[in-house]
Amino acid sequence: MNWHRELAKLGALFRRRKPTDDLAEEIRAHLQMEEQENLESGMPPDEAHYAALRRFGNVTLAQERSREMWGWNTVETLWQDLRYGVRQLRKNPGFTAVAVLTLALGIGATTAIFSVVDTVLVQGAPYQNPAQLVEISAKNPQGEEEPVSTGDFIHWQAQSPAFESLAAYKRWELRVLTGVREPDEVWASPVTTNFFHLLGVNTIMGRTFLASDTQTLVLSNEYWRSHFAADPKIIGKTLVLDNKPYTVIGIAPADLEFPDPNTQVWVPLVFSAAEKDNHEHKLLDVIARLKPGVTLHQAQAAMDLAARQLAMQYPKSNAGRTAHVKPIKGREIGSPLRSAILTLLGAVFFVLLIVCTNVTSMLLARGATRQGETAVRAALGAGRWRLIRQLVAEGVLLAGAGSLAGLGLASWGLATIVSQLPKYSLVETQAIHRISINLPVLGFTVALALLTGTVVSILPALRISSPNLNESLKQRGRVSGTSAGGSQVQRALIVSEVALALVLLVGAGLMIQSFERLETTPTGFNPDHLLTVRVPLVKYKHSEGPQSVAFYRNVLERIEAIPGVRAAGMANNLPFIGFHTVTSFPPPPNSPGDTFIAATRSVSPGYFQAMGIPLKEGRDFTPADNQKDAPCVRIVNEAMVRRYWSGVDPVGKQIPKACRNDAAALIVGRVADSKQGSVDSQVEPEVYVPYGQHPFASFLVTFVVRTASNPSEIAAAVRQAVWEVDHDQPVIQIRTMGNVITESI
Amino acid sequence: MARPPSEDRVELVYGSLDMLILRTLLWGATHGHGIAKSIERQSEETLKVDHGSLYPALQRLQQQGWITAEWGVSKNHQRAKYYRLTPAGRRQLVAETSRWERFVRAITGVLRPAETEET
Numbered sequence: 001m002n003w004h005r006e007l008a009k010l011g012a013l014f015r016r017r018k019p020t021d022d023l024a025e026e027i028r029a030h031l032q033m034e035e036q037e038n039l040e041s042g043m044p045p046d047e048a049h050y051a052a053l054r055r056f057g058n059v060t061l062a063q064e065r066s067r068e069m070w071g072w073n074t075v076e077t078l079w080q081d082l083r084y085g086v087r088q089l090r091k092n093p094g095f096t097a098v099a100v101l102t103l104a105l106g107i108g109a110t111t112a113i114f115s116v117v118d119t120v121l122v123q124g125a126p127y128q129n130p131a132q133l134v135e136i137s138a139k140n141p142q143g144e145e146e147p148v149s150t151g152d153f154i155h156w157q158a159q160s161p162a163f164e165s166l167a168a169y170k171r172w173e174l175r176v177l178t179g180v181r182e183p184d185e186v187w188a189s190p191v192t193t194n195f196f197h198l199l200g201v202n203t204i205m206g207r208t209f210l211a212s213d214t215q216t217l218v219l220s221n222e223y224w225r226s227h228f229a230a231d232p233k234i235i236g237k238t239l240v241l242d243n244k245p246y247t248v249i250g251i252a253p254a255d256l257e258f259p260d261p262n263t264q265v266w267v268p269l270v271f272s273a274a275e276k277d278n279h280e281h282k283l284l285d286v287i288a289r290l291k292p293g294v295t296l297h298q299a300q301a302a303m304d305l306a307a308r309q310l311a312m313q314y315p316k317s318n319a320g321r322t323a324h325v326k327p328i329k330g331r332e333i334g335s336p337l338r339s340a341i342l343t344l345l346g347a348v349f350f351v352l353l354i355v356c357t358n359v360t361s362m363l364l365a366r367g368a369t370r371q372g373e374t375a376v377r378a379a380l381g382a383g384r385w386r387l388i389r390q391l392v393a394e395g396v397l398l399a400g401a402g403s404l405a406g407l408g409l410a411s412w413g414l415a416t417i418v419s420q421l422p423k424y425s426l427v428e429t430q431a432i433h434r435i436s437i438n439l440p441v442l443g444f445t446v447a448l449a450l451l452t453g454t455v456v457s458i459l460p461a462l463r464i465s466s467p468n469l470n471e472s473l474k475q476r477g478r479v480s481g482t483s484a485g486g487s488q489v490q491r492a493l494i495v496s497e498v499a500l501a502l503v504l505l506v507g508a509g510l511m512i513q514s515f516e517r518l519e520t521t522p523t524g525f526n527p528d529h530l531l532t533v534r535v536p537l538v539k540y541k542h543s544e545g546p547q548s549v550a551f552y553r554n555v556l557e558r559i560e561a562i563p564g565v566r567a568a569g570m571a572n573n574l575p576f577i578g579f580h581t582v583t584s585f586p587p588p589p590n591s592p593g594d595t596f597i598a599a600t601r602s603v604s605p606g607y608f609q610a611m612g613i614p615l616k617e618g619r620d621f622t623p624a625d626n627q628k629d630a631p632c633v634r635i636v637n638e639a640m641v642r643r644y645w646s647g648v649d650p651v652g653k654q655i656p657k658a659c660r661n662d663a664a665a666l667i668v669g670r671v672a673d674s675k676q677g678s679v680d681s682q683v684e685p686e687v688y689v690p691y692g693q694h695p696f697a698s699f700l701v702t703f704v705v706r707t708a709s710n711p712s713e714i715a716a717a718v719r720q721a722v723w724e725v726d727h728d729q730p731v732i733q734i735r736t737m738g739n740v741i742t743e744s745i
Numbered sequence: 746m747a748r749p750p751s752e753d754r755v756e757l758v759y760g761s762l763d764m765l766i767l768r769t770l771l772w773g774a775t776h777g778h779g780i781a782k783s784i785e786r787q788s789e790e791t792l793k794v795d796h797g798s799l800y801p802a803l804q805r806l807q808q809q810g811w812i813t814a815e816w817g818v819s820k821n822h823q824r825a826k827y828y829r830l831t832p833a834g835r836r837q838l839v840a841e842t843s844r845w846e847r848f849v850r851a852i853t854g855v856l857r858p859a860e861t862e863e864t
Contacts, residue, residue, distance in 0.1 A: 023800070026777060029825045030796065033778040036821060057795030069804035657751070 023066055031056060060380060077386070078393070079600040081177025085394035095366060098399070099359050103456075104354030107448055108409030113348045115441040116341055126255050128200020129289075129349040133328040134296065136166070136286040136303060139687065141320030148286050150271050151279035151644050152318070155310055156286070162294045162302040167195045168269060168284040171259045174699050176538045176730055179240040183730040184227070185699075188217075189240065189693055190269035198289050199258065206235045206250030213268045217246040221254040223264040230547065241267070243540045259285065279310070282378040287328060300325045311560045350504045355458050361490055363395065363460040374464050388461040395457025396450060403449035407442075434485060452470045523575075523741065524674025526612030529566075530704055530737035531711035532574055535720050537698035538729060549626050549692045551725065552701065556604055558721035560703060564714055566706045569607030572691065573700040576740050580676045581697055583687070586657050588644040599676050608635075608671055610704045618651040618669030626692025631660035633690065635669040640685035659693070679741065704737070711736045762794065762802050764766060764845060767830060770812060776825035804826060811837050857859040 007417065031052050038048035056062070067076075088098045098255045127133055137155070138148045142373060153168045160166060169191040177184045196208035196218070219228075228234045238245045246267060257263070275281075290299055303323040310318040374387055535555065537544065544549045552570055573580055584595040605621045608614075618635070625633055634655065641650050650667045658665035673683040707714045719731045769775065769783045780803075781796045806812045811834030817827040830838070 025824065026826045027797075027800065029776070029819070029823050030778045030781075033776075033819070033821065033825075034796070037782075055796055057797035059797060062795075062800045064799030065798075065801035066804045069801055640747060689751055 004620055019070065020063075020067065023063060027056075027062065029058060055269055065496055066464070073475075078391075081390045081393040082397065084390065085397045088394060089397060092366070095362070096401075099362055099398050100401045100405060102358055102362075102400050103452060104405035104409055106352040106406070107399070107403045107445065107452060108406030108413070109348045110352050110448060111403075111406060111441060111445045112410035112413045112417075113341075113344050114444050115410070115438070116417075117345060118438075118440055118444075122339060126253055127200055127328075130328065132164075132290045132292070133199070133289050134290060134299065134325050134605055135328050136288055137324050137326070138282070139322045139324060145324075147282040148284045149279045149317070150275045150284060151277050151314075152310060152321075152323075153284055153286055154276045156303070156306055156323070156712060159301065159306055159309070160288070162291060162299040163288040164291050165194055165198050166286060166288040167192045167198045168286050169195060169259050170269065170283060171285060172263065175241040175265075176243075176536070176540075176728070177239060177241055178243070179238070180227075183728050184224070185730040185732055186264045187243070188258065188265045188267055189259050189263045190267050190429060191259070192269045193264070198255075198287065201253065201256055203250030204253050205232060206248070209266075209268050213249075213561055214270050215244065215246050216249045216268060217241070218250045218252050218266040220252050220264045220266075221256075224251050226335065239265075241265070279314045288325075296325060296327065326425035334499070336592055347504065347507065350500055352452070354500045354504070356452060357493050359398070359456040361393075361497070363457055364463065364490055364493070367391075367460040367464040371464060388458075389462070391464060392454055392457045395455075396453030399449040399453030399456070402452075403445050403598065407445060421644045422729045441499065450482055456490050456610045463489070518679045521679045523679065524613065524672060525575075527737035527741055529707050529709075529711055530611070531707060531714055531718065532702050532704055532733070532735055532737055532740060533715070533722075533731060534574075534700065534702045534733040535703060535722055535729060535731055538726070539698075541726065541728070544695045544698050546628060546692070548695050552604065552691065553626070554725045556606075556703070556721050558724060560606075560719055562714060562717045564708050564717075566708055567606060567610040568703060568705045570604040570691065570701060570703045571607055571612035572602040572695070572697050572702075574702045574704070574740065575674065575676050576678065577700075585655055585687075596685075598644075599684045600689060600696075601686060602689045602691045602695070604691050607688075607704065610706045611674070612706070613674050614672045616670045616672055617649065618667070621667060621688075621690045625690040628692075630690075630693070632663055632665045632693060633668045634658065634665045635671060635688040636672050637682045637683070637686040638673045638690075640687060642669060643685045655687070658687075702733075761845070762798065763806060764838070764841045766799070766802060766806060766828075767811060767834055767841070768826060770830040770834070771838065774827045774829040776814075776817075776819060776826070776827050779826070806834070809837075810834075 010385055034052035034055055035048050038051050039045065043051060053059075061326070136148070137145050140146050140153065149169065150168075153166070157166050169189055171189060173188045173190060174185055175188045177186045191209075192213050193209035193213055196202065202208065205220070207220075208218060209216065219234065224230055224234065235250065237247060237248050240246070246265075252266065269284075273391070288299075290296075303325055307318070307321060307323045311321065348744050377387060378384075378391075459546070535552075537548050537551070541550045556568055556570055559565060580599050581601070582597050583600040584597050586595050587596050603621065605623060605625075621633070621635065624630060636644075636650055641647060644650075644655075646651060650670055653667050654664040656664045658660075671688070674686075675681060675683055676686065677684075703718070705711070705714060705718060715734045721730045722729050765784050766780055769780050769787075772783075775783065775830050777799055778796070781794070781799055784794065803812070803814075804833060807814060811831055812828045813831055814828050819825045
């Protein structure tokens with residue numbers, strides 16, 4: 001019987017009018033009958049009518065409470081409240097507009113930062129059953145972690161009772177991509193063919209590796225979007241990596257960041273027969289999936305056994321080596337990025353607080369003018385709760401409108417932020433490119449709107465719903481000031497709002513100041529009008545050594561010939577890219593001790609001139625220094641002079657064992673100090689080498705070009721110059737030096 | 746701020762009002778006005794309830810399934826809704842009456858302990 005009634009109630013919800021009309025008619029009939037009786041007992045007609053009404057009591061209340069019994073009261077009154085709220089807000093467009101805009105600011109900013117937090121910090125990785133995934137690392141007899149050798153990996157694969165499967169990978173290899181419009185350098189991760197299956201990750205298009213695949217690749221989602229315009233027809237096409245063809249078989253999901261956030265292609269890792277037996281060469285990382293029910297402890301025991309077996313079988317390479325099983329690392333966000341995001345979150349929270357305070361005081365002020373209306377409603381029989389609910393509904397409506405506007409604001413803001421981020425410059429996580437307004441963020445916005453709406457209206461509502469009934473009715477229509485208690489609250493609100501705003505302003509001011517200071521700190525070279533272009537050596541075409549020297553000299557000459565180029569030079573790594581190369585030297589003559597470590601940079605003649613680093617003494621390198629059997633020479637910076645020779649003039653002196661065959665290097669010049677790492681770091685001692693004498697890290701070779709006018713205009717000409725020498729040469733990371741420095745900050 | 750008077754009075758009579766309505770309908774089907782008049786008469790005019798408060802109670806009793814309603818025509822040829830007791834309502838009335846009588850006995854016992862002690 002009960003569910004029948006419930007169903008009837010639900011049905012009644014949609015047929016409200018009839019029962020309502022019925023009730024009205026019934027009550028009318030009742031009143032008529034009472035009036036009739038009164039007339040019959042001798043009352044005059046007017047009195048009979050009013051007596052009947054008085055006897056009945058509050059008609060509206062009776063109707064409402066009868067309707068209450070029908071069970072769908074809450075929804076109906078909520079709807080009523082909302083409709084009424086909309087009417088009220090429309091009557092005061094100015095007030096509504098200001099309130100909505102203010103709320104939009106607060107809610108929009110919070111939503112934007114929340115979506116950053118969600119995408120970067122919170123979202124997990126797309127692996128299936130991540131609790132079962134582990135990484136297995138090797139440790140040498142000294143206990144230091146090392147990569148795994150191929151032979152060890154094959155052995156582990158064969159004897160692994162604890163694991164469902166094992167996969168190996170190399171984190172990254174830079175490969176040259178040709179056969180496309182512009183040759184590029186891609187970040188390739190070779191992985192064993194069971195890699196995707198082990199992780200439980202599937203491609204969003206196409207397929208993953210088969211066991212037999214050797215020349216196929218899976219493209220990363222980000223690279224596919226940025227370089228192939230998300231064209232689905234890319235699948236099946238051939239891309240040439242390091243002069244070998246690979247067929248594109250699939251596109252990875254956007255949130256796969258394994259083994260590295262910068263991975264742009266995954267290729268199969270294939271072992272030759274010789275490699276499979278090699279237990280000496282260590283270059284792999286290994287992950288595995290535990291069999292269901294196997295604990296970490298058991299897995300570790302199994303690996304200990306395997307390690308002992310290997311040590312016995314191959315004592316030369318594996319004696320004392322152990323294997324360690326650890327749960328797989330989640331996405332690691334570097335702490336500078338993490339703290340930057342959390343700081344933003346804090347700041348935006350302050351903004352929200354300010355916004356709420358603002359809107360609350362606005363509502364309080366307006367509440368004073370609505371006291372008359374509220375009093376009437378109370379007289380009609382509205383309970384205090386009902387009145388509060390009405391005002392809170394209005395607040396939520398305001399917040400709702402504000403959040404709609406805020407969402408628009410947030411998505412615009414996010415798009416701007418993401419476009420400002422440096423693309424492909426060893427960013428800490430690809431996730432930054434994926435930041436968008438998605439479902440969890442929308443849910444957050446809705447919740448935030450409800451919360452904000454309630455918060456801003458609760459205080460005014462409480463205040464308004466308890467007026468002195470009589471007083472308010474008398475004052476109805478007059479815009480009366482609030483009571484003493486009211487203005488106290490208002491004052492408190494204003495004070496707190498100003499305080500919050502001050503905190504925010506001071507914080508922002510400090511940040512801007514320190515940023516500015518960083519930006520204008522002298523770096524030792526002149527970053528104006530300086531274009532940097534990275535031209536990584538294509539190893540399969542030019543070997544490192546005399547061939548690369550010739551290649552780069554060729555390119556340099558062409559660049560120097562471009563009109564508008566004042567000077568050009570080349571270095572094997574640029575300052576301010578986040579790291580630099582170092583070399584160890586024997587200890588300085590006057591202070592014996594441990595080896596001396598100095599930064600090293602292989603440069604071309606003209607580098608110092610292009611960079612604007614003054615040559616203080618001696619000479620710059622010449623093309624003769626790059627010849628095959630040229631005498632070993634070096635140029636040092638002043639920090640080096642201070643540390644190594646205690647400030648004595650270095651030209652003509654030697655650094656022992658600095659060259660090939662442990663020969664000594666002759667110092668031929670001294671340059672001014674310039675920073676290597678970051679704007680707020682100390683200058684390190686630095687030794688400059690002619691490129692021909694130490695062609696190292698050729699994948700980082702960068703040209704620096706000083707231009708007469710805007711550096712970006714020369715960029716196309718520089719690319720042309722390089723392509724004239726070799727049209728398959730990737731020319732990448734073209735940035736002005738100013739940008740490089742800013743990005744480092 | 747004082748609450749509307751009718752609300753106060755209804756709270757007091759809440760459960761008992763239900764009982765009174767059911768009792769009245771025991772004598773036969775009537776409309777709302779008739780129930781109100783009947784209650785007034787039977788209680789010798791001591792129970793002056795706002796007629797309006799009957800209607801929420803009537804709705805509630807309908808929800809519970811203790812009474813049913815039907816449109817009909819009154820003596821004065823007016824359309825009125827007639828309420829009737831259901832078997833379940835009848836049972837409820839019996840239960841409520843006995844509970845009420847127990848309640849009254851209890852209160853009486855507390856209010857006049859002297860009498861019981863004396864006898």
